[in-house]
Amino acid sequence: MDTFRISKTFTWEMGHRLPYHNRGCQNIHGHSYEMEIILEGTKNDQGMVLDYDDLKTAVKHIIDKWDHSFLVDDKDELVRDFLKSSSMKHVVFKGYTTAENIAHYICEVLRNILSIHKNLKAIEVVVRETRSSEAIARRLF
Numbered sequence: 379m380d381t382f383r384i385s386k387t388f389t390w391e392m393g394h395r396l397p398y399h400n401r402g403c404q405n406i407h408g409h410s411y412e413m414e415i416i417l418e419g420t421k422n423d424q425g426m427v428l429d430y431d432d433l434k435t436a437v438k439h440i441i442d443k444w445d446h447s448f449l450v451d452d453k454d455e456l457v458r459d460f461l462k463s464s465s466m467k468h469v470v471f472k473g474y475t476t477a478e479n480i481a482h483y484i485c486e487v488l489r490n491i492l493s494i495h496k497n498l499k500a501i502e503v504v505v506r507e508t509r510s511s512e513a514i515a516r517r518l519f
Contacts, residue, residue: 381419390444416504421497436491447467485516
C-alpha cells in the first residue's frame with residue numbers, strides 16, 4: 379500500500395529564555411516561531427492522509443495558548459514568579475524551552491490526539507526559531 383506525506387505550517391510569536399545559557403539566550407527574548415507538521419500515512423476512505431482542517435483543529439489549542447505569551451521553564455523561579463505576580467500571559471513548561479524540547483512536546487501532544495486515525499504511520503514536527511535554525515522531532519504512531 380502506498381504511503382503519502384502531508385504537511386501544514388503554523389506560526390506564532392512567543393518569548394522565552396534559557397537561564398543556563400551564557401551566549402545571549404539567558405536574556406529574555408522572543409521569536410517569530412514557525413512550525414511545520416508532517417504526517418505520513420496511507421490514504422483514508424476520503425482519499426486523504428488527514429483532512430488539513432482536522433490538523434489545524436488539533437494544533438489550535440497549543441498555538442492559542444502560546445501565541446504572544448512567554449514560555450518559562452518550570453525551574454526558572456526568577457522569571458516564573460515575576461510573570462505570575464504581574465499577571466502577564468505565560469505558560470510554565472516542564473524543562474528548558476529549547477526548540478528541541480518544544481518540538482518534542484508538540485510531537486507528543488499531537489501524536490496522542492491524532493492516534494485515533496489508524497492510517498497514520500509517523501509524525502514529524504519541525505520548529506524554527508529563525509529562518510536558519512530548526513529542530514525536528516519524529517515519532518511513529
